[in-house]
Amino acid sequence: MKKFALLTVTLLMGTSCFAQTKNLPEPNMQHKTLSVMEAYQQRKSVREYSAQPLSEQDLSDLLWAAQGKNRADGHLTAPTAMNRQEIRLYVFSEQGVSLYDPQTHSLTQVAAGDHRDIVAGRQDFAKSAPVSLVMVADMDKFGSNNQHAQWMVSVDTGIVCENINLFCSAAGLCTVPRGTMDAKAIQSLLGLTDNQIPLINNPVGYSK
Numbered sequence: 001m002k003k004f005a006l007l008t009v010t011l012l013m014g015t016s017c018f019a020q021t022k023n024l025p026e027p028n029m030q031h032k033t034l035s036v037m038e039a040y041q042q043r044k045s046v047r048e049y050s051a052q053p054l055s056e057q058d059l060s061d062l063l064w065a066a067q068g069k070n071r072a073d074g075h076l077t078a079p080t081a082m083n084r085q086e087i088r089l090y091v092f093s094e095q096g097v098s099l100y101d102p103q104t105h106s107l108t109q110v111a112a113g114d115h116r117d118i119v120a121g122r123q124d125f126a127k128s129a130p131v132s133l134v135m136v137a138d139m140d141k142f143g144s145n146n147q148h149a150q151w152m153v154s155v156d157t158g159i160v161c162e163n164i165n166l167f168c169s170a171a172g173l174c175t176v177p178r179g180t181m182d183a184k185a186i187q188s189l190l191g192l193t194d195n196q197i198p199l200i201n202n203p204v205g206y207s208k
């Protein structure tokens, strides 16, 4: 019994180390950005970043644009097939890895330390971005893993990714969509199953 109590306390302490949830500042709807047409005109892949960390407000606005809650009923800026909202958005930075919760507009730390190298994979330039956003498709949350489900989930992921691309273009941030990453290492670090698949990532930073 004593052993069980000790194990429970140890486990609780272990999870509390990482289960830190931080509310992000409210997204700034007055963020100075290009118009939608200008953002399309300027969008391009950029593979060089300043080392300057992203401001909290820019990170907040970026995540909200990617797939934030934009209606009282819980729907998001990014549409998903049958509104399954099955894309998990992880933020990798020098400080650790956090999971974005669109409903509460908050970040929960899920790993400590700098793991941007496993997102970069064989492309070293990606390590220099202050944050990398990793989109993980959760097939369990989607509710099926057949071929049609995989197509729909891939489309949903692409929409989140393009929201990131266009926000960056409009807000003067630099990014590139990347299929390159060490997906197995990411799954292992984050304790993901084979049904939770890292599909694409976007390093994001200010212009060098």
Ligand SMILES: Cc1cc2nc3c(=O)[nH]c(=O)nc-3n(C[C@H](O)[C@H](O)[C@H](O)COP(=O)(O)O)c2cc1C
Residues within 6 Å of the ligand: 043, 044, 045, 046, 047, 123, 176, 177, 178, 179, 180, 200
């Ligand atoms: C699904 C997808 C995967 C991509 N993967 C990578 C990648 O792993 N590494 C990379 O440097 N660029 C990657 N890119 C960026 C493309 O190389 C880039 O979009 C393309 O060359 C066109 O250039 P542009 O984005 O400036 O128009 C990817 C783009 C897409 C849409």
